[in-house]
Amino acid sequence: MRWDETIERSCPVARSLSLLGDRWTLLLILEVFLGSRRFEEFEALLGISPHLLSRRLARLVADGILRKEAYQQRPLRQHYRLTDKGRDLFPVVLGLMQWGNRWSMDAATPPTRLRHQRCGHAVEPRTVCSACGDVLRPRDVRVELSGKLRAERQALTDSYLDRKRA
Amino acid sequence: MRWDETIERSCPVARSLSLLGDRWTLLLILEVFLGSRRFEEFEALLGISPHLLSRRLARLVADGILRKEAYQQRPLRQHYRLTDKGRDLFPVVLGLMQWGNRWSMDAATPPTRLRHQRCGHAVEPRTVCSACGDVLRPRDVRVELSGKLRAERQALTDSYLDRKRA
Numbered sequence: 024m025r026w027d028e029t030i031e032r033s034c035p036v037a038r039s040l041s042l043l044g045d046r047w048t049l050l051l052i053l054e055v056f057l058g059s060r061r062f063e064e065f066e067a068l069l070g071i072s073p074h075l076l077s078r079r080l081a082r083l084v085a086d087g088i089l090r091k092e093a094y095q096q097r098p099l100r101q102h103y104r105l106t107d108k109g110r111d112l113f114p115v116v117l118g119l120m121q122w123g124n125r126w127s128m129d130a131a132t133p134p135t136r137l138r139h140q141r142c143g144h145a146v147e148p149r150t151v152c153s154a155c156g157d158v159l160r161p162r163d164v165r166v167e168l169s170g171k172l173r174a175e176r177q178a179l180t181d182s183y184l185d186r187k188r189a
Numbered sequence: 190m191r192w193d194e195t196i197e198r199s200c201p202v203a204r205s206l207s208l209l210g211d212r213w214t215l216l217l218i219l220e221v222f223l224g225s226r227r228f229e230e231f232e233a234l235l236g237i238s239p240h241l242l243s244r245r246l247a248r249l250v251a252d253g254i255l256r257k258e259a260y261q262q263r264p265l266r267q268h269y270r271l272t273d274k275g276r277d278l279f280p281v282v283l284g285l286m287q288w289g290n291r292w293s294m295d296a297a298t299p300p301t302r303l304r305h306q307r308c309g310h311a312v313e314p315r316t317v318c319s320a321c322g323d324v325l326r327p328r329d330v331r332v333e334l335s336g337k338l339r340a341e342r343q344a345l346t347d348s349y350l351d352r353k354r355a
Contacts, residue, residue, distance in 0.1 A: 033294075033298045033299075034219075034289070034301065035285070035286050035287075035288075035289025035290045035293065035294060035300060035301050036215070036216065036219045036282060036285045036286050036289055036301075037216060037289075038289045038293040038294070039285040039286070039288050039289035039292075039293065040212065040215055040216055040285065042293070043285070044212040044215070045212070046206065046210040046211070049202070049206055049210070050202065050203060050206055053200075053202045056327060056332070057332060057334075063349070066349065067345055067346045067348075067349030067350075068342055068345055068346065070345060105327075108292050110327055111288055111291060111292065112284075112288060113316070113325070113326070113327050114280070114283075114284040114287070114288075114314070114316040114325075115281060115284035115285055115288060116202060117280075117284075117316055117325065117330075118278075118280040118281035118283075118284050118316075119201070119202045119205040119206065119209070119281055120201050120202050120205070120332075121201075121280070122201075122205050122277055122278060122280075122281060123200070123201025123202055123203075123204045123205035124201045125277060126205075126253075126274050126277065127201065127204040127205065127208070128199075128201060128204070131337075132199045132335070132337060133199075133335035133336075133337060134201060134335065135200065135201050135202075135332060135333065135334055135335060135338065136332075136333040136335075137325075137330050137331070137332060137333065138330070138331040138333055139318045139320060139321065139323070139325065139329060139330055140329050140330065140331055141318075141321065141323060141329045142318060142320050142321035142323070144318070144319075144320035144321070145333075146318045146319045146320045146325075147319045148280070148316045148317070148318075148319070148325055149316070149317050149318075149319050150279070150280040150283055150284075150314045150315070150316055150317075151314070151315050151316075151317050152305045152307075152308060152310070152312045152314075152315075153310075153312045153313045153314070153315050154305060154308050154310035154312045155305065155307065155308035155310070156322070157305070157307060157308070159279070159280075159283065159303075159305065159312075159314055160279070161222060161271075161276055161279050163305060163306050163307045164283075164303050164304070164305055164306065165303070165304040165306055166222070166223060166286075166301060166302075166303060167301065167302040167303065167304055167311075168223075168301055169298070169299035169300065169301060169302075170299075171297075171298060171299060172301065176234055179233055179234055179236060180230075180233045180234065182233075183229070183232065183233030184233075
């Protein structure tokens with residue numbers, strides 16, 4: 024399967040990754056959460072080529088994750104803001120931050136801390152159940168694939184076994 | 190900056206993505222959370238070439254995200270399990286699932302549902318504050334970069350401006 028066919032799959036994670044799976048995309052979205060808006064800020068802070076950056080930004084705008092907004096009229100200058108769809112990636116970015124803090128920092132490299140301004144505390148994100156409020160752990164969660172996705176997965180397995188037998 | 194230099198950055202998100210930013214890696218990790226363990230299962234369900242799959246699995250083992258485990262002795266057969274470091278990616282995978290469910294499914298493609306077996310309910314993950322329990326929203330969270338990361342970002346900006354002026 025080619026990568027760009029994953030959007031055809033009925034799996035929400037595959038679909039998310041078909042939009043976000045590019046190496047630079049989530050770093051670019053992190054930059055916007057950190058307050059960067061202008062092309063030059065992304066270029067400087069990511070160390071990405073202007074050509075590649077233009078393509079990634081255009082793709083994020085086309086996918087409705089970022090939107091362009093004029094911040095000056097004469098001459099027209101535009102910068103990039105998160106849409107609701109983009110802001111909704113906050114849990115993913117927090118998850119990557121927390122995992123990196125826990126598993127890839129070292130004594131010489133302190134973690135990035137979060138402060139929850141509503142309660143004033145330095146905090147960690149917790150991923151909890153919307154019904155009971157307990158932390159969601161892999162062993163306690165059953166993932167219920169849709170019938171369509173189960174059928175797709177069965178077809179992939181069947182076709183794989185057919186190829187193996189041939 | 191080349192992509193593999195991002196691990197040198199003091200940003201936990203950049204470090205996470207230097208391990209996970211490959212297109213197939215998070216899909217592969219999702220498969221393990223869904224219960225797949227064997228090479229052939231990954232090959233069938235991801236539709237990935239055996240060569241690429243071998244490389245991705247070896248990399249995940251080297252990075253301590255998956256571990257190999259013998260499930261049969263004669264002949265020796267091994268499969269793949271998540272380590273603690275790998276299981277700790279559960280919030281990231283849930284975040285991608287929830288975002289995909291919300292933003293990229295359609296009438297013909299139902300979402301993937303989660304059931305929290307401890308409380309029995311069909312649930313959504315919520316990313317909340319470890320101190321007060323409220324949902325963490327972008328506008329309420331201040332990201333406090335370490336001094337080291339702030340200095341790196343300042344140096345990137347300075348060097349960019351120097352290049353622009355030259």
